[in-house]
Amino acid sequence: MKTTPSHPTDHTAQVVVLGAGPVGLSIANYLGQVGIDVLVVEKLDQLIDYPRAIGIDDESLRAVQALGLVDQVLPHTTPWHAMRFLTPKGRCFADIQPMTDEFGWSRRNAFIQPQVDAVLFKGLQRFGNVRTLFSRDVTEFSQDAEGVTLYVDGPGGVRESIRAGYLVACDGGNSYIRRTLDIAFDGKTAPNQWIVVDIANDPLGTPHVYMCCDPVRPYVSAALPHGVRRFEFMVMPGETEAELSKPENMRKLMAKVLPDPDNVELIRSRVYTHNARLAGEFRKQRILLAGDAAHIMPVWQGQGYNSGMRDASNLAWKLALVVKGLAGDGLLDTYEQERRDHAKAMINLSVMAGHVLAPPKRWQGTLRDGISWLLNYLPPVKRYFLEMRFKPMPQYTSGALVASAPAIANSPVGRMFIQPKVLTDEGHHVLLDDVIGSNFAIIAWGSDPTWGLTAEQLAFWQRLGTRFIQVLPDVQMRAEREVAEGVIRVGDSSGRLKEWFGRHPVSIALIRPDRFVAAVAIPQTVGKACDALAHALRATPMPVAQPVASKVA
Incomplete structure (x- = not known):
């Protein structure tokens, strides 16, 4: 139901970005640098400070470069970060470390998300046409032919109204906007949870990421920048976050990966669930979904963060053209047209990687180990996996592009251009x-x-x-x-x-x-x-x- 404001609008903008995560901040930075009046609205009172994503790829770094912030981001990354899968006996059966830099940056990089989010947020301060409102909880919204109206509860419970031409909802997997619009979010929730443990002054010190396919309790060991080590352990049936967080149980987990489980500097631990879901629509008239609001996926290929950054890169320039009157509103339809299939492909890849780490059935783990052994005798096939050629790169066949005429074999149209x-x-x-x-x-x-x-x-x-x-x-x-x-x-x-x-x-x-x-x-x-x-x-x-x-x- 549309509500008519009983008082003058408190805030106006050409575009409202809901959510100050990496996707929302990236979109706001791009729109800011091309002169669009942007209002970023965030429910929390500050940026999230706990680590979430730990992998940023070359496409995302290229997107950050386009925002003029890559020099500030690079000090918080570890380039050329390999991902190594280990059998239960400790044999490395897949050492994934693609060395290509065709897009100008290392293909795989470790990072700590809050540090990069802080760079993106600070980047907004360059623009007088970008404002940010924290501690604002959206309680109601509507749209009409000219724009979108939002009502938020601000500090002290004060109700405020916001009016904008467009709304980009980057409000996470539990998106209030998506749910209120009754947009489907089909997919699956994994039956197992995982506990993440971040430790300062890395007690192992070894580089790279190790995916340990232990049939008793699979786990991940990841070296991160600034001397941080992340461990991720599968939560077994019957276990709870409260139980696992007890000192004696945390010690048992650490004893699985460290010779001295008592000599660690715990930063924090959190339990989370893996979801693989895709929104039924990315756009409803003047409202667009991006990042986790549009799709969520397991972490195993580090593609949740990077898929969101691809959304931001694809959507921001189109929205800018439309808002400036340089392109018709129909251009925004090409956002879903181009992004949806690739987001689905990355969800499928992430689910597959999770099954490699923790197969649903014991016999599947035995089959995995046997196939990995055979790969040593098939070098071309092994290179296909180790160089991550299996990772589906975005390629658009329709949308804001022109098919080659006459048709060109292996046409470059719809693919990302190189950056030497x-x-x-x-x-x-x-x-x-x-x-x-x-x-x-x-x-x-x-x-x-x-x-x-x-x-x-x-x-x-x-x-x-x-x-x-x-x-x-x-x-x-x-x-x-x-x-x-x-x-x-x-x-x-x-x-x-x-x-x-x-x-x-x-x-x-x-x-x-x-x-x-x-x-x-x-x-x-x-x-x-x-x-x-x-x-x-x-x-x-x-x-x-x-x-x-x-x-x-």
Whole structure:
């Protein structure tokens, strides 16, 4: 039921972000840096201070880089973090440590979430157009054709009203917004709980993450930054958090993994349940769900946090275009269209990894150990697993993109573009995204990326803040040559950009702000590709300049 405010609205914004977790903070940072008026509303009185996620991947670091905060985040990470699965007898049957850095960062990294959340929150202070309200509990909301109205209970029980154009609900797996909208959240809850134990001054000191497939009590041992060690133990039937937290029972758990269970500095322990659930819809008119509000998954592949960051990266730029009037509201439909299938794939992967660690049946553990032994005699298959090639990378086949015409085998459209280091005209070696910023990019190998565009097309893409980038072999950067106005030259220092373009019969890539390839072309077809992408983006047409009336003497 819609409630009409009995008093003037207390707070207004173009976008309200509900929830000051990593997804909400990332969306607010992006919107803030592109000039959107944002209000972040958080139920708690401060950011959550207990560790949750411990794995951040290269895609998430690239998203943080786009927010201009990666230099502050990196000191709280451990790069090139391996994940090792051990049999009950201690044999390592899977040492997963992919060494690729195609997106500019280490594929797997350990981190402590509250420290990175604090960086994201501090980042909001850069923007006068972003405000944060803590200790606000949403009790009622409604939406109409123009926006969303929320009512919150603030400090001291004072009721406040909020009015915004759009609401992004990042309010967790138990999302009040999702439940009130009666959106399904189908999936399963694992029968077993796990207890997490975080210890300061790491008593083991060994690097990496160990998944110990013990049939009596499976456990995880993870080295984290700043000398923190995390242990996770399966809670057995009949055990409770209160019982396990007693000193004598905690000592028994520690004795399983440490020679001296009494000599530890306990930070905290918590019991949690694994869920694998996916929202039936990610959007209801002017309300969008992101992160755990849209999907939750077991922790075993560290993809809950990273899937949420992918949501933020996918949604924020689209919402910005719509709010600015540069794209139609229909662009927001492509958020679910692109993100839903991949989120489901990551849920399935996380469930599978959990079954590898703790098989539901004893015979499945025996089969796992036998297969792992056979893998030693099948190097190509073993590499497939150890290099994490089984991890489904996001690839969009429809949405805010243009399918290659004619069709290209293994088309790069819908995949994330690479991020090598490039040489600038000023002589600096930087990562490619540092040149692109938070914008669209039209990247051309060797040629002028604006050559095939009309003046109207050029003006349209400039209106979206597009960066026009010409890539050359770095040795050619020393040659004097004329560069079209507004074109940025970069040198291909590593040869990776030449190799990327050499794999496909194209020389121009149209890159979205989330670094996904939206279309490909050659100079003679780039104009058509740009027009098709503008249509896919539901982009609004350029305003027509009115002729100036001549004065009559």
